[in-house]
Amino acid sequence: MARYYDDTVELTSMLTRWSKTLKGERRFVICSGGGPGIMEAANKGAALAGGDSIGLNISLPFEQKSNKYVTKDLRFEFHYFFMRKFWFLYLAKAMVMFPGGFGTFDELFEVLTLLQTKKVTKPLPVILYGRSYWNEILNFEGLVRHNTISKRDLELFRFADTPQEAYTHLRDELTKIYKNQKSMVPAVRS
Numbered sequence: 001m002a003r004y005y006d007d008t009v010e011l012t013s014m015l016t017r018w019s020k021t022l023k024g025e026r027r028f029v030i031c032s033g034g035g036p037g038i039m040e041a042a043n044k045g046a047a048l049a050g051g052d053s054i055g056l057n058i059s060l061p062f063e064q065k066s067n068k069y070v071t072k073d074l075r076f077e078f079h080y081f082f083m084r085k086f087w088f089l090y091l092a093k094a095m096v097m098f099p100g101g102f103g104t105f106d107e108l109f110e111v112l113t114l115l116q117t118k119k120v121t122k123p124l125p126v127i128l129y130g131r132s133y134w135n136e137i138l139n140f141e142g143l144v145r146h147n148t149i150s151k152r153d154l155e156l157f158r159f160a161d162t163p164q165e166a167y168t169h170l171r172d173e174l175t176k177i178y179k180n181q182k183s184m185v186p187a188v189r190s
Contacts, residue, residue, distance in 0.1 A: 004098050004130060005041045011096065011129075011163040012045025012053075018171055020051060029054055030176065031091055032082075034066045034075060039096045043069035054091070056084050085110055093178070094125040095168050096160075100132040115156045116149070125173040126157040127166050133140065 012030045019028040032042035032097035034055020046053035047069045055070030057077050066075050078084035085107060097108050108128075114120040128134045143149045 001044045004038060007129070007163050008038050008098055009045040009048065011166050012042045013042045013049040014045075014163060014167045015170065016051035016053075018050035018167075020049070023168065027178075028093060029074075031056065031088065032070075033103075034059065036067060038100065040067035040069060043067055047071075051184075056087055058084050068155035081106070089114070089120065092124060093174060094127070096127045096129055096166055096170070099137075112153075112156050116153055123173075123177045125170060125177075127160045127162050127169065128157050129166060131159040131161055135170050 016030060022028075029052055029065070030042050030046040031054040034043070034057035043053040043055060044067075052071040052074060053069065055066050055076065057066045057070075057075065058081060059077060059079050066077075076087070076150040077089075078177040088107065089111065095111060097104060111120070111124070111126060115126070116123060125154065134140075140149075140154055142152050144154065158169065160169060
């Protein structure tokens, strides 16, 4: 699993460096769950590239505390998972899901369900990183064979196996989606 940590650092560094070349203020900012492991790697990559990153931390009786790479003023603490997932999805312009456990599956399936049912209408590229992991753990083709999802639902995401592959897809998709918008970040109304 250490490979995925290193790949996350590399990918988020690449994305942060690219984002810094875009006109306007911080068009894209890395956002993670703010905790250890892959979440830390995402924030670390952004920090190494000289960028800010967001951490949406969850209060748990064990395991999770905000990692040191989250930008200080962009650390948020949530008590309820549903509120944390709401903010993840609200802020997201794309998602990269690295191998993980129940929490990763919860977030992945919520996003895919909302995209499938068109409850999320904004374009949202979703990448499952590490094809061999995902294909071993989840049998997407089996879901199609059992008619629990349609073949078309497999188009809600794509796989990537290298930081460069994921980066290229995200850069191209985000450029296509947001090329005519002045700001890549939603306005916040108070």
